[in-house]
Each structure stands twice: as structure tokens, then as C-alpha cells.
């Protein structure tokens with residue numbers, strides 16, 4: 001058996017000296033702390049713990065209406081209770097495509113339900129009209145948007161922020177990395193682009209893309225990855241914290257080769273090295289490398305997250321708060337990751353998503369040392385009071401009840417409903 005950090009950790013843990021031995025393991029600066037072997041029983045117990053902690057809501061909060069609204073390029077969901085309470089959520093840019101799923105398959109389930117039963121309702125909507133057959137981003141994004149709005153409503157009614165409702169506040173500022181999100185650049189252009197992002201935000205951590213994206217080992221440009229990795233360390237110096245995202249580009253041998261280059265420059269995060277649904281390949285890479293491997297942004301199944309955590313397919317789990325169906329489901333993933341010693345660093349695709357990521361980080365004890373940020377403080381940050389600010393490479397978590405929007409009515413002024421021509425639920429085709 002090849003000697004690796006993971007094998008060493010497992011062997012020593014079984015021998016009963018894991019805690020002491022694991023503390024001796026050299027890890028890159030800022031990397032997640034060591035992991036622990038964990039059983040399914042422990043993970044199931046962690047996931048089954050109630051997430052929602054509602055104060056002072058003793059009477060049912062019956063949902064009367066849920067509307068999808070559009071204003072400019074933004075989509076919103078507004079939920080109203082029978083008693084006139086309101087909650088609002090903000091899309092991250094996918095409702096232009098998914099609105100029929102939201103309006104026809106998600107909204108009808110929630111009408112007449114008690115908002116306080118949100119945890120159970122998430123399973124209910126999954127079963128409703130055989131929605132489970134559509135499990136994936138197209139189904140869970142609409143559910144997330146409705147969940148965010150209902151949580152905002154509950155938070156405003158109970159005078160609790162999202163973080164207070166979802167586990168309690170453990171931090172009020174969140175260190176972030178700026179993510180480039182580009183592959184159309186030469187290595188030199190990429191460094192220039194990243195420097196611009198760092199200059200603008202004061203970020204102390206960066207993420208760039210390697211490989212060609214789902215590319216079967218092809219690079220985005222010939223030689224781009226091999227040049228970019230060493231160049232990034234040279235250009236930014238020893239203190240910059242470096243993340244890399246392969247977006248499912250490699251088979252294990254190539255992923256390990258690139259991973260070794262990242263280890264050489266002391267990068268701390270290697271995301272989706274292999275096709276995201278190939279757990280076997282990803283585990284081979286994570287077992288071979290000391291750099292933490294991250295996985296999970298495409299995942300939609302709690303059982304598969306559980307399997308990945310128990311089997312240490314990756315070192316960092318990354319549910320996307322929209323793609324995975326909202327804050328509650330993602331908090332359950334973090335609850336499973338914690339006893340295994342794994343960090344949860346949520347994925348976000350941009351837009352308004354960073355705001356929900358801030359709330360998630362505010363109540364999740366074991367997040368990764370850096371959370372993702374692309375852009376948005378300068379626009380969406382103004383919707384809060386006080387406005388969200390970047391201070392010394394960190395962003396402030398919104399204050400106030402629920403999501404924390406300063407004036408939802410003003411933000412929604414001029415928004416128009418997005419309605420379908422046929423709003424009756426799709427036929428149940430189970431069988």
C-alpha cells in the first residue's frame with residue numbers, strides 16, 4: 001500500500017492513536033483539519049437532527065400564496081401567509097429556464113402548508129407528483145428559491161436572522177476567495193485578471209480554473225494549466241491562498257499529476273478533479289494527494305453525500321445552496337461532514353448567491369477557511385442596512401431578521417409576476 005496522508009490517518013486512527021498522530025501530519029496552511037473515520041449510524045443521526053430552531057411561533061403559519069416575480073434581470077419569489085406575513089427570496093439566474101417547474105410542480109405543493117414544517121415539507125415536495133424523478137438542479141433550484149422565501153418569512157415573524165434559525169450565529173464576517181471563472185485566458189492574461197479582482201476586493205485568496213472543463217484530459221489551451229500553476233505562486237507571492245477548480249476535467253492519473261503541481265505551490269483546495277459523478281475516480285485522486293480535494297456542487301442526493309463522507313471521497317464537501325435545494329438540506333450535509341472532520345464550503349455560481357452563502361457560513365461551525373465570492377457586493381450589498389461591506393478580505397453577514405433585506409417592498413417595486421399558461425399540476429406519472 002502506498003504511503004499517503006489518508007492511509008496513515010486511517011491506520012493510526014484504527015490503532016487508537018489517531019488524534020495524537022494526526023496532529024503530526026503536515027498540512028498546507030489554511031487547509032481543513034484532519035478527518036475521522038465515521039459510521040453511517042453517526043452520519044444518519046447527524047443528518048436527522050432538526051435544523052430549524054424557531055422561537056415564539058406557536059400558531060400555524062399557513063402559506064396562502066407564492067409568486068415568482070421578475071424585475072429586470074432578477075427573479076424573486078414572494079410568499080405570503082394567511083395572516084399577511086411576507087417573505088422574499090432572490091434567484092441566482094436560472095428561473096428564466098426553470099420557471100415552469102417552480103410554478104407547476106413546486107408552488108402547488110406548498111399552498112396551504114404550515115411554513116413551520118419546512119423540514120418535513122422538503123421531503124413532501126420531493127414526493128409530490130413524483131417530483132423525485134426529476135431530482136437534480138432543475139428541480140432543486142426552484143425548491144431552494146421557495147425555501148429561502150419561506151425562511152425569510154419565518155425569520156421576520158420570529159425576529160431571527162437566517163443563521164439564528166438554522167443553528168445559531170458562530171461568525172459575523174466571512175473571509176472569501178475571489179473566483180476567476182475563466183478559461184479563455186492565457187496564463188499571463190489570467191494572472192492579470194486575477195490581480196484586478198484582488199486589487200478591487202482586497203482578497204487574500206484566489207481560485208482559478210485548470211484543465212478544460214469536462215474535457216477528458218484536454219487543456220483549455222495547450223500548456224495553459226502547466227504554466228498557470230507555477231506562475232500563480234510566482235506572481236502572487238507566498239502569502240496568497242490558492243484554490244484550483246478542474247471542473248471534472250481529468251482521469252485519475254492526469255488529476256494526480258496536476259494535483260502534485262498544486263501541492264508544489266502549496267495550494268489548499270483542488271475542486272472536481274475528475275468527472276463529478278465518478279466517486280471512484282475522485283477518491284483515487286484524494287487518496288493519493290495531500291492537497292484537500294473538494295466535491296459536491298452538482299450533487300442532489302443526501303444519500304450520495306453520506307456515502308462520499310463515510311468513504312472519504314473528498315476532503316471538502318460543497319453543496320450548492322440553490323442546486324441542492326436550499327439552506328436546510330445544505331445544513332444537513334454540513335452536520336454530516338462535521339463528525340467526519342470534513343469542512344463544508346458551499347458552492348455558488350454567482351449573482352445573489354453569495355448572500356445566502358454568508359448566512360450559511362454565519363451558522364456553520366466547520367466551514368472551510370475561505371468561502372467563494374465572485375461579485376455582487378457593490379450592487380446587491382446595497383439592499384441591506386447596513387450595506388454589506390468588504391473589509392480586509394472578509395464580507396459582513398447581513399443583519400436583521402430573515403434574509404435581512406432593508407426594504408423588500410422597495411426592491412420589488414415594479415416587479416411583475418411570471419405566470420404559466422397552464423398552472424395545474426402535471427399529471428402523476430409514477431409507476
Ligand SMILES: [Mg+2]
Pocket residue numbers: 245247271272297347
Ligand atoms: Mg466548481
